[in-house]
Structure formats: C-alpha cells, structure tokens
Amino acid sequence: xxxxxxxxxxxxxxxxxxxxxxxxxxxxxxxxxxxxxxxxxxxxxxxxxxxxxxxxxxxxxxxxxxxxxxxxxxxxxxxxxxxxxxxxxxxxxxxxxxxxxxxxxxxxxxxxxxxxxxxxxxxxxxxxxxxxxxxxxxxxxxxxxxxxxxxxxxxxxxxxxxxxxxxxxxxxxxxxxxxxxxxxxxxxxxxxxxxxxxxxxxxxxxxxxxxxxxxxxxxxxxxxxxxxxxxxxxxxxxxxxxxxxxxxxxxxxxxxxxxxxxxxxxxxxxxxxxxxxxxxxxxxxx
Amino acid sequence: xxxxxxxxxxxxxxxxxxxxxxxxxxxxxxxxxxxxxxxxxxxxxxxxxxxxxxxxxxxxxxxxxxxxxxxxxxxxxxxxxxxxxxxxxxxxxxxxxxxxxxxxxxxxxxxxxxxxxxxxxxxxxxxxxxxxxxxxxxxxxxxxxxxxxxxxxxxxxxxxxxxxxxxxxxxxxxxxxxxxxxxxxxxxxxxxxxxxxxxxxxxxxxxxxxxxxxxxxxxxxxxxxxxxxxxxxxxxxxxxxxxxxxxxxxxxxxxxxxxxxxxxxxxxxxxxxxxxxxxxxxxxxxxxxxxxxxxxxxxxxxxxxxxxxxxxxxxxxxxxxxxxxxxxxxxxxxxxxxxxxxxxxxxxxxxxxxxxxxxxxxxxxxxxxxxxxxxxxxxxxxxxxxxxxxxxxxxxxxxxxxxxxxxxxxxxxxxx
Numbered sequence: 001x002x003x004x005x006x007x008x009x010x011x012x013x014x015x016x017x018x019x020x021x022x023x024x025x026x027x028x029x030x031x032x033x034x035x036x037x038x039x040x041x042x043x044x045x046x047x048x049x050x051x052x053x054x055x056x057x058x059x060x061x062x063x064x065x066x067x068x069x070x071x072x073x074x075x076x077x078x079x080x081x082x083x084x085x086x087x088x089x090x091x092x093x094x095x096x097x098x099x100x101x102x103x104x105x106x107x108x109x110x111x112x113x114x115x116x117x118x119x120x121x122x123x124x125x126x127x128x129x130x131x132x133x134x135x136x137x138x139x140x141x142x143x144x145x146x147x148x149x150x151x152x153x154x155x156x157x158x159x160x161x162x163x164x165x166x167x168x169x170x171x172x173x174x175x176x177x178x179x180x181x182x183x184x185x186x187x188x189x190x191x192x193x194x195x196x197x198x199x200x201x202x203x204x205x206x207x208x209x210x211x212x213x214x215x216x217x218x219x220x221x222x223x224x225x226x227x228x229x230x231x232x233x234x235x236x237x238x239x240x241x242x243x244x245x246x247x248x249x250x251x252x253x254x255x256x257x258x259x260x261x262x263x264x265x266x267x268x269x270x271x272x273x274x275x276x277x278x279x280x281x282x283x284x285x286x
Numbered sequence: 287x288x289x290x291x292x293x294x295x296x297x298x299x300x301x302x303x304x305x306x307x308x309x310x311x312x313x314x315x316x317x318x319x320x321x322x323x324x325x326x327x328x329x330x331x332x333x334x335x336x337x338x339x340x341x342x343x344x345x346x347x348x349x350x351x352x353x354x355x356x357x358x359x360x361x362x363x364x365x366x367x368x369x370x371x372x373x374x375x376x377x378x379x380x381x382x383x384x385x386x387x388x389x390x391x392x393x394x395x396x397x398x399x400x401x402x403x404x405x406x407x408x409x410x411x412x413x414x415x416x417x418x419x420x421x422x423x424x425x426x427x428x429x430x431x432x433x434x435x436x437x438x439x440x441x442x443x444x445x446x447x448x449x450x451x452x453x454x455x456x457x458x459x460x461x462x463x464x465x466x467x468x469x470x471x472x473x474x475x476x477x478x479x480x481x482x483x484x485x486x487x488x489x490x491x492x493x494x495x496x497x498x499x500x501x502x503x504x505x506x507x508x509x510x511x512x513x514x515x516x517x518x519x520x521x522x523x524x525x526x527x528x529x530x531x532x533x534x535x536x537x538x539x540x541x542x543x544x545x546x547x548x549x550x551x552x553x554x555x556x557x558x559x560x561x562x563x564x565x566x567x568x569x570x571x572x573x574x575x576x577x578x579x580x581x582x583x584x585x586x587x588x589x590x591x592x593x594x595x596x597x598x599x600x601x602x603x604x605x606x607x608x609x610x611x612x613x614x615x616x617x618x619x620x621x622x623x624x625x626x627x628x629x630x631x632x633x634x635x636x637x638x639x640x641x642x643x644x645x646x647x648x649x650x651x652x653x654x655x656x657x658x659x660x661x662x663x664x665x666x667x668x669x670x671x672x673x674x675x676x677x678x679x680x681x682x683x684x685x686x687x688x689x690x691x692x693x694x695x696x697x698x699x700x701x702x
Contacts, residue, residue, distance in 0.1 A: 051702060056695065057673075122534035123546070145476060145536030147680060233476055234536050235676035250353035252666045253377065 028266075034259035048260035057236045057244075065240040067151055068158070068226070069219040075159035076215050077208070080166020085200060087167065088174045098171075105164035109224035116157045117229045120144050144230055147237040154238055158225050162218070166211055173207035174200060209280045216276070220269055241265050312342045313604045313611060314365035316355075318594075319345040321369070324624055332614050339607045349478075352378070355597075359383040364599035366608035372408035372419060372593045373482070373658050373665075379409075379416035380662035385598040385605060387612070388415040394613035397631075404591045405630040407657040417595030418612050423627035424589040424655040425486065425556040426647040427580065428565070431573040433553035436462050444577025448520060451580035455530035458553040470530035472552040473521060475679045477539025481672030485658075486540075486590050487556050488675065491517035493588035493656065494581045499671055499696070504659045507696050509671065510689040519685040522678045536679055548572065558592065559648050560626045576647040578654075591655035593630060628652065663699055670695045 038044040052058070087098050104112065119126050120143040128140040143153045181199050190198070201208075223242045226232065232239035232247070245265065249258035317325035322345040329341035344365065346354065352374045358364045359381055370378065378384060387409075392398065398406065402422050409417030431441035437457040445451040455470030462468050474483045492498050497514030500507060508514055525531040532538070532546060544561055546552040548569040555561070562574060581587040596615065598608045615621070621629035622637035628648070629635065635649065658664060674692035678685045 056691075121537060123532050123551070124534075140533050142533060142536060145534075145680075147682070230476075231478065231480065233480070233673075233676060234680055235673045235682070247669075250350075250356070251669070253356060253381070254666075 031259045031262050034256050035263045036260075038256055044256070048256045049264065052257055052260045052264065057239065060236055061239050061241055061244055064151065064236075064238060065220070068155060068238075068240050069216060071151070071155035072158040072162070072219040072222075073212060073215045075155060076162045076166055077212065079159055079163035080211075081170050081201075081204075081208075083163060083167035084170025084174060085196060087171055101167060102164045104161050107161075109161065110228055112161055113157070113225045113228040116225075117144070120153055120229075145234050147234065150230060150234070150238045154226055154229060157229070158219065158222065161225065162215065166215070169207055169211050170204060173204045177203045212280075213273070213276060216272065217269075220272075241268075311604070312340045313367070313607045315341055315343050315608075315611065316346050316365045316368040317343055318351075318369055319347050320626060321345075321624060328615060328620060328624070329611075332611055335614070336607070336610060339604075339610070341611065356381070359599055359601070362601045364601050364603075366598065366602040366604045367611055368597050368599070369420075369594055370417070370597050372405065372417070372591070372595050375409045375417040375595050375597060376411045376660040377662050377665055378597065379411040379414075383600050384416040385600050385602070386414040386416060387418055387598065387609075390609050391418060391613055391616070394609050396613050396616045400618065400631045400633050402591075402630050402632055402652070404655055404657050405593055405595075408591065408593065408660060409595050409597075411660060417597045418616060419593055419595045419630035420615060420621045421594040421625040421627060422630040422652065422655070423558045423560075423592045424648060424651040425490070425558060425579060425592075426589075426651045427554055427577045428547070428557045428561060429554040429575045429577065430547065430550065431575045433458055433462065433468055433550065434575070436468075437553075441573070441575055444575055445580045446578075447583045448580055449583065452520075452524075452528060452530075455524065455554065456528060459528075459530045462550070466550060468550065469532045469546075469552050470528075470554060471524055472538060472543035472546060472555045473525045473531040473535045473679075474538055474540060474543055475525065475676060476536040477542050479539040479541065481668040483539045484672050484675060485668050486592065488518060488521040489658075490579055490587070490589045491521045493517075494579075494585055496585070499667060500659050500661075504661050505700070507693045507700070509696065510686065510693040515686050515689050518675065518678070518689060522675070522685050525679055526681055536676065558627050559645055562644060574644065576644055578647050578650055587651065587654045589651050589655050591652075591657050593627075594625075666699055667696050670699065 035048055036043060036045060038047070083101060087094065087101065118124075122128060122140045122142045122145065125143070127143065128137070131137045132140065141149065143149050177199065181203075182195060185195060185199060221242055223240070223246060226238055226240060227243050227246070230238045232243050241261070242265070245258050245261045248254045248261060315325060315329065322343060325343045325345075329343050333339060333341055346369075351370070355368055355370060355374070355378060359378065360383070364383075388398070396418065401419055405419035405422045406415065409415050409419060427444055429444055434441040434454075437454075437460075439454055439457060445454045451471075458468060458470035460468060474480075474487050477483065489499065492509075492514040495513045495517040497508060497511050497517050499509045499514070525535045532552060534542070534546075538546070540555075540557070540561075543552060543555045544557065544565060547555050548565055550572070556579060562576065565572065565574065579587045579589055596612045598605060598612065602608055615624065616631065618629060618631040618634035619637065621631050622634040622639055625634075628640065629637075640649070659667075671692050674683075674688040674695075677683045677691075678688040683691070
C-alpha cells in the first residue's frame with residue numbers, strides 16, 4: 001500500500017493520535033515498566049505489588065475509597081436532581097438562584113477545601129460554634145478528627161462541590177422534555193410527584209447514566225479535597241487510593257511502589273467502568 | 287531574496303543562542319520566600335565581588351519543597367544552589383544526584399570546624415558531605431507569663447522536670463479571669479505540616495527518657511521499648527488523660543498551635559526562636575517566657591536539631607560558581623543575617639542579633655540537640671510513627687499497642 005492509498009481521514013486524525021500516544025500511551029507504558037523494576041531499573045517481578053498489597057493499611061484505604069466514591073456520587077446525584085427539578089419550576093428570581101447555585105462548582109477546589117477545613121475546625125470552626133450556640137451540642141465535635149465523622153464530612157464537602165454540575169445537566173435535560181408530555185399526564189390527573197417519577201426521571205435517564213459515570217471517575221481520582229483538608233488522616237481514616245499513590249511517589253520517593261499501586265488502581269477502576277457500562281449502557285440499547 | 291532569508295535565519299539563530307547562553311550562564315539559587323530579599327541583597331554583593339557571574343534568585347515555598355527538588359534532580363535540569371531543610375538532605379543525597387562538597391568547599395575557604403558538628407551530621411551520607419549547613423535551631427518551651435501568674439505559678443520559673451511540667455499544665459488548664467478557656471500545653475497531633483511537627487515535638491520525649499525510634503546504629507528498632515513507650519505515653523496522656531491540650535489537638539500543626547497561643551488559648555508550646563518573633567509580631571501584649579524543654583527527673587533534656595543546608599546538584603550547570611557562592615554565604619556574619627533562627631557557624635552566634643536574653647534557653651537547647659537519623663527511609667519511618675501516634679491519640683489503641691504496631695511496620699520497611 002502506498003501513501004496515496006491511505007484514506008485522507010487517517011491523515012486528519014494522525015496528529016491527534018500522535019499527541020494522545022505521547023501524552024497517554026507513553027506514560028502508561030512507562031508506569032507499567034516502573035511497577036516491575038526497582039529503583040535502579042532492574043527487573044524485580046511482582047515485588048513492588050507484593051509490598052504494596054501487604055501493607056497493613058491497604059484494606060482500610062480500599063474501604064475508604066469505595067465509601068468516598070459511593071457516598072459522593074449518591075449525594076451529588078440526589079442533591080443535583082432535586083436542585084435541577086426545583087430550578088426548572090417557574091418562580092420569581094429563578095435566574096438569580098440558578099447562577100448563585102453554581103458558586104460551589106466555580107470556586108477552585110483548593111479554596112473550597114481550605115474554607116471547609118476552617119469551618120469544620122474543632123475549636124474555632126463556625127459549624128461547632130453555631131451548633132453550640134443553638135444548643136444542639138454541648139461539647140465541640142472533632143468533625144475531621146473523629147474516625148466516625150471524618151469521611152461523612154469529606155463526602156459532604158465533595159457533594160456540595162459537585163452537585164451544581166449535576167443540577168445544570170439535569171436542568172438542560174429537563175428543558176428538552178416536550179411540554180405535551182406534562183400536559184398529557186395532567187389531563188389524566190397526575191400529581192407533581194407523578195410527573196417526576198413517570199416523566200422527568202425516565203426522560204433524564206440517558207443524561208443521568210453519563211453523569212454518573214463522570215461523577216464516579218471524578219470521585220475516583222479526586223484528591224484535592226481530602227488531601228488539602230485532612231491529608232488522609234487521622235491515622236489513615238480518610239486515606240484514599242489516589243492520595244496513597246501520591247504520598248508514595250512524592251513524599252517517600254518510592255516511585256516503583258507508587259507505579260505498582262497505580263497499575264492496581266487502574267485495573268480496579270477499569271473493572272468498575274466495564275461493569276457499569278455493561279449494566280447501564282446495555283440497557284440503554286433496549 | 288535568498289540572501290535575505292539567510293541573513294534572517296542567521297540572525298534568529300544568533301538571537302536564540304544568545305538567549306540560551308544567557309540562561310545557561312545564570313547561576314540559579316533557590317532560596318525560600320521568607321529569605322528572598324536577603325538572598326537578592328547577598329547575590330548583588332556576590333556579583334560585585336565576582337564579575338562575570340550572574341546570580342538569579344528564585345523563591346520557593348515550604349509546602350512540597352522536597353518533592354520539587356526531587357523532580358528537578360531527577361529531570362537533570364536543576365538550579366545550582368538550593369536551600370533545603372536538613373531533614374531532607376540525606377534522602378535527597380540518596381538519589382545520587384547531589385555533589386559531594388567537603389573537599390571543594392574546604393578549598394574555597396569554608397571553615398568546617400566552626401560549624402556545629404550535629405549540623406554537619408545532617409548532611410553526611412555514606413561518609414560524604416552533601417550539604418553545607420547555614421542554619422541550626424532547636425526547640426525550647428515558650429510560655430505565657432500572664433497565664434502563669436493567673437494560675438498561681440511563678441512566671442520566672444518554667445517547669446524543669448516532667449513532674450513539674452505536668453503539674454504546671456494541669457494548673458494552667460481551666461477558665462481564666464476573663465472567662466476564656468485556657469489549655470496548659472499544645473500537643474501537635476494533626477494538621478498540614480505533618481509528620482514533621484508531631485515528630486519534632488514528641489521524639490524528644492523518647493530521647494530524654496533513653497529511648498527513641500531507632501537505636502544508635504539506626505538498625506535496631508526501639509520504638510516499643512519501655513523507655514520509648516513511657517516518653518510517647520506522656521505526650522499522648524497530655525491530651526487523652528490529663529486533658530491539658532485543646533480538643534482540636536488532632537488537627538493542630540505548629541502554625542495552629544502558635545495561633546492558639548497568640549489568642550491565649552494555649553499557655554505553653556514548644557517552638558524555635560522564629561516562633562518568638564512571630565508571636566511578638568502578632569500578639570505584642572503577651573508577656574513571653576522561654577525555658578528549656580522539661581526533662582525526666584535526673585536526666586538531661588534532648589531535642590531534634592532543625593535547620594537548613596545548602597545543596598548543589600550534580601547536574602548543576604554552574605557548579606564552580608555555586609561552590610563560590612556557598613563559600614561566600616558560609617561566612618558566620620552572613621549566616622547570622624540569613625538565618626531565621628541561629629546560624630550553623632557557631633561564631634555567628636556572637637552577633638548582636640542573638641544577644642537578647644530571651645534566646646538563652648534556645649542557645650542552651652542547641653547543646654542538647656541531636657540530628658534525626660540520617661537514613662533514606664527516615665521520611666517513611668516518621669510517617670509510620672505518626673500514623674500510630676494518631677491511633678494512640680484517638681485512643682483506638684493503647685500507646686504500647688500502637689508502638690508495637692509501628693515497630694513491626696518499621697522493621698518490615700528496613701528489611702525491604
């Protein structure tokens with residue numbers, strides 16, 4: 001085959017493919033290579049993986065990661081759908097509320113994280129201050145230091161940060177629902193609740209399926225909030241996988257072990273994504 | 287037309303090579319943001335003495351400094367002279383990307399016998415010197431004299447022994463005459479600057495008691511020995527049993543503790559002379575007292591030697607000039623200005639900047655200061671210890687159980 005025979009389409013996508021290869025494929029292969037070598041570059045088999053898996057904190061970290069991802073996605077979806085449906089209603093000042101709602105999403109992650117860290121602080125945080133003023137609690141609560149409250153607190157921050165995104169998507173989805181559908185059920189005497197359950201949610205299904213996938217991926221690789229609020233503490237109670245990888249590489253300088261963890265995490269995420277696509281994307285076709 | 291193109295290309299090439307040349311010839315000095323102006327002043331003086339060398343000062347921030355240096359070292363595109371915390375010196379030397387300095391600096395006129403020996407230890411790896419210390423410091427106990435008076439304690443007599451210390455902390459804890467809650471001592475058990483802050487404050491408790499994390503040869507793990515556990519237990523008990531440390535203990539790093547001290551919420555904190563300066567600037571009304579760190583009855587105090595070293599990367603493009611600049615900065619009178627605490631060159635301590643008697647306790651503690659173990663795994667050992675210290679502070683395990691678990695993990699790490 002001569003150059004002439006290659007379809008022009010190939011030439012058009014070639015620059016992009018080369019760029020992708022340089023920016024995605026090469027680092028992936030390089031990580032895979034790092035994961036099976038030692039610091040001097042000699043082949044070390046599965047040693048890095050063994051060390052990474054046998055660390056006593058691994059199980060806790062896996063649990064935390066699942067907890068964080070599931071908790072975040074559920075609340076982001078719940079809040080986002082609710083807000084989206086509300087903002088689709090007609091009321092005075094709707095456009096103002098719509099723009100105000102976007103604030104958490106627009107604020108840079110690190111700024112939001114630091115602000116929440118201060119608000120959660122045991123001694124001078126405004127949350128404890130308000131709760132004690134109202135008399136709901138008598139002793140300050142260590143939101144970020146109590147092993148029982150640290151993950152819920154972080155999930156709350158993550159849900160607060162991302163729900164506007166869901167709301168905007170839901171809002172956009174709802175606006176494409178034809179008015180005739182509502183009119184039809186109203187003629188049949190349906191309540192608002194029926195409208196949500198039988199029209200809005202089914203119509204939103206394709207939007208929600210893709211948003212959920214996006215939210216899951218973002219929660220899986222989101223380190224900003226946890227890293228800057230607790231750093232994974234206290235005693236690994238809020239440590240998640242991506243932060244552990246970062247810490248291994250850039251605080252301990254164990255690049256090979258970090259690479260092994262990255263490969264494991266890549267597989268872990270791949271399994272989740274494949275399962276998800278199987279279940280939901282398949283139903284999509286029905 | 288052709289000739290014009292040629293001329294253009296030649297001109298452009300010349301311009302580019304000039305630009306490349308200029309950046310390659312600049313000696314790049316990574317200083318810290320708080321020292322930027324001083325570094326620029328010294329760079330100007332140095333350039334006047336050494337025409338032909340152009341120094342460009344770039345300021346770093348402390349957060350993530352070690353990894354930024356590491357990335358630069360690994361990439362091979364490095365600055366020429368770097369300021370680094372002495373605890374990071376050996377882990378960076380372990381990469382094999384630092385220049386051994388002793389012979390070249392001696393030839394350049396650096397007087398090594400004037401430098402605090404413990405500071406030199408922080409830069410020594412496999413018998414080679416990979417850093418030039420310019421700053422040395424040790425913690426002492428900083429306390430609020432007003433709070434001492436309110437609690438009926440003698441403000442001129444800070445606690446000397448552990449028993450006196452616990453007693454004072456208990457008396458200081460409670461509501462003061464203004465109705466404000468005061469805590470006796472600030473335990474650092476969390477926050478951003480970890481595990482460093484907790485290590486600097488708790489390891490001395492082990493050392494003073496004859497314990498430690500590692501034995502003298504850095505091979506044996508002694509973190510769960512009775513002497514070590516007793517030391518850690520006192521540190522933990524201050525929060526869990528005696529309740530003389532604020533409820534936010536598990537989120538307090540040194541900055542948070544200093545803020546609590548400044549508002550009168552905490553009455554005693556360990557700190558360096560730089561903390562005294564910052565407290566005076568933020569809360570000039572607080573009458574400060576400083577004493578040596580309290581020690582077990584009949585034993586000496588001990589403390590971690592902190593400080594900063596200059597390092598020069600092996601791949602530095604201007605190594606010779608960097609050696610000259612390091613030797614220039616090593617002069618005691620320059621260190622005395624450049625340091626934020628004490629100079630590592632001991633004769634620099636005679637400078638009038640250090641004549642204030644409030645620094646006496648810190649000078650005294652410098653004599654008891656020991657370097658952290660200089661092994662590459664130390665950073666990870668610190669993190670393992672810190673995680674288990676937090677377990678003990680959370681009371682999810684006893685101090686003995688926590689230190690046993692830490693010992694197991696550290697032994698595994700050292701055997702890998």
